[in-house]
Amino acid sequence: MSVPALRVSGIAKTFGGARALKGISFEVAAGEVHGLLGQNGCGKSTFVKVLAGFHAPDPGGTIEVFGKPLPFPMPPGAFRDYRMAFVHQHLGLVPTLTVLENLRVASITARRARVNWREERAAARATFARFGVSLDLNARTGSLSQTDQALLAIMRAAEDLRGADGPGLLILDEPTPFLPKEGVDRLFALVRQVVGHGDSVIFISHDIDEVREITDRATILRDGLVSGTLTTKGSSHDDFVEGIIGRRIARSVTAPAVTRGRTLARVTGVAEPGLDIPALEVAEGEILGLTGLLGSGYERVPYLMFGAREATVGDLHMGGKTTPLRSMTPKAAIAQKMALLPSDRPGASGVPGLKVRDNMLLLELDDFMGRFGLNLRAMGRRASALSAEYEVRPANPDMRLGQLSGGNAQKVLLAKWMIRNPDLLLLDEPTQGVDVGTRQQIYRVIRDAAARGAGVICASSDAEQLADLCTRVLIFSRGRIAVELTGQDITKDSIAEACYGHSTLDVA
Ligand SMILES: Nc1ncnc2c1ncn2[C@@H]1O[C@H](COP(=O)(O)OP(=O)(O)OP(=O)(O)O)[C@@H](O)[C@H]1O
Ligand SMILES: [Mg+2]
Incomplete structure (x- = not known):
């Protein structure tokens, strides 16, 4: 040999x-x-x-x-x-x-x-x-x-x-x-x-x-x-x-079709190069998947809604308020109880040089501000509890985020957003780089959020993930919503079919 x-x-x-x-x-x-x-x-x-x-x-x-x-x-x-x-x-x-x-x-x-x-x-x-x-x-x-x-x-x-x-x-x-x-x-x-x-x-x-x-x-x-x-x-x-x-897991079955709750948020009139959405809405308790081939535009939607991507026209309707998308900012989005978990692209979602503790509590600093400045000890305790709850390994909030493995860093950032109990949770490829066990754990966090009435929008290129998680899926083609799947019709194959069936010209 x-x-x-x-x-x-x-x-x-x-x-x-x-x-x-x-x-x-x-x-x-x-x-x-x-x-x-x-x-x-x-x-x-x-x-x-x-x-x-x-x-x-x-x-x-x-x-x-x-x-x-x-x-x-x-x-x-x-x-x-x-x-x-x-x-x-x-x-x-x-x-x-x-x-x-x-x-x-x-x-x-x-x-x-x-x-x-x-x-x-x-x-x-x-x-x-x-x-x-x-x-x-x-x-x-x-x-x-x-x-x-x-x-x-x-x-x-x-x-x-x-x-x-x-x-x-x-x-x-x-x-x-x-x-x-x-x-x-x-x-x-x-x-x-x-x-x-x-x-x-x-x-x-x-x-x-x-x-x-x-x-x-x-x-x-x-x-x-x-x-x-x-x-x-x-x-x-x-x-x-x-x-x-170390063990087999039961394949999660598609979530039962739920009766749709009240509309939580709506975007209307989005029109920019390569993206044309007359209307898109998400209801309370709904987990809405967005997908399509590369270049079909779906992945821009969470960022547009959160004000993390520049828009020209279109409006966001939420909580009785209408805001032009071009004046949305992440700060305004956070004030409206929205959360955005960007995909795990380097540097996009966390600060690698900062401690896990500070990354987790970045949006909660006001709560820890005392007469003598930040109460670091209380922050450490809170971050330890969260690390345990979200099964971050190792559960050491003093480590720098960049020292954690990729999937564990993703859990830290999920915790950072979930502690705010967002009404609208926007996700882009939430389990990228995440192992099969952790994936189930992240699904649970997302389902719990929906169960207490939050709306979830999940942009993902993973058909299996969408089938496991979503109550409704929109498939984009060339910047438009081409197919809508709901309930039992959402399967890995039906999603793939809709993606490929609708356009092979999206590939740049
Ligand atoms: N420079 C470092 N200092 C301290 N601990 C570290 C350092 N680099 C890695 N570790 C720890 O070593 C362990 C293994 O991490 P590693 O990055 O090799 O995991 P991985 O298998 O690549 O995970 P992933 O699939 O999430 O990328 C983790 O617990 C991590 O926190
Ligand atoms: Mg690794």
Whole structure:
């Protein structure tokens, strides 16, 4: 048998007193796509950072890459000598740089000579040609779609591998949570090309269907240990769920059709480029899903209603008041008891450098203001209680938000909004990057809010999530509401059918 791409033996990592990895061992065969799965905070990204030399593991374990043992600590950038390349969680692109600069940054900084931009440009074009992708080299990276940014990050990493002699190992830490289905398909085509060149890939994702589609085998971590390695072909969805959370879960059935309550909020007359909504309303107790293909416009609605996105025309009617959307502001929205949980895009929804405590209580500071300033001790107590209630792990409100795993950070931000008991809860991809167990927990919080009469609007590209959660779903096509599904008619398939049936031209 050939040398495995990766052989991990007894790797542990402790942060302060907390053991994120408790001694994991597994192998990635040469030429395979290997999944790495597990609940939020189980140590996936920590392991990736050990491979990259960003964290040194606790003494004792060993890692061999293509038969060569890694030294610990590893010098910065040395992972290249071991034929590894990475796409870290949140992609690691610099949004203010151009596509060209991001693509060529590694080779430019490695050379230390004057940059010949003509050559760089030619090299970038050659890369694009090889992968059959075309992006504007001069575009600011931050202005690209999420899909294009993910493709760029992966092409850059794949290029890093080409410099090496011999096959390499490409590590992708959750590259897909922002992507619509079309984006995932394009990315998988790229992964297959990489494997076609003889390289191996580690693919981290919470999406079991994706893992089953692209991987050959998958290793599952649970509580800092390996709970098992599955051969993808021959393993069912439930086998994966059981590996991840330790038991099977009953598939949640579609919520029974409820009689609709009173109208809680209505938007009318929205008309802007690519979006045309004469009227859209949500009732008390209703969980309204919004979906469609990429570019169909549905994902803008929560931000427009919250005043987090500039509008020109249209009105919001709520609580007996009519407000022109163009004069809505987040501050006014909060005063009207609205809450917006943006999707977990880097920096969009929380302040990574601030403590969990401060992120959670950012909107409640008035309540903690005493004669001598903020009562930090009371804030700490409140934040601890909330961390326990929302099962944030670790439940330590003094940690910085950026030190939490992605899914746990999402729980902190959900808590931040839910403690305000919003009347209208606006969500954008609420369970992006969240594991199957936590997903159920977030659903429960959302259902509880609806049960006490709040209206919920949930923009999501995940048909299964909409089917599990929503009492009504609107499917957008080219900026308009094309299909409405209610009650028993809401299924994963009916949603997908409505999305694809209505337009294939939305894809930019
Ligand atoms: N720099 C750090 N300092 C302290 N604790 C850390 C640090 N980095 C990670 N941790 C902790 O290590 C544990 C594992 O986190 P990690 O980011 O590896 O999880 P993950 O499996 O990638 O989760 P997710 O699916 O949510 O991304 C968590 O409890 C996290 O809070
Ligand atoms: Mg992670």
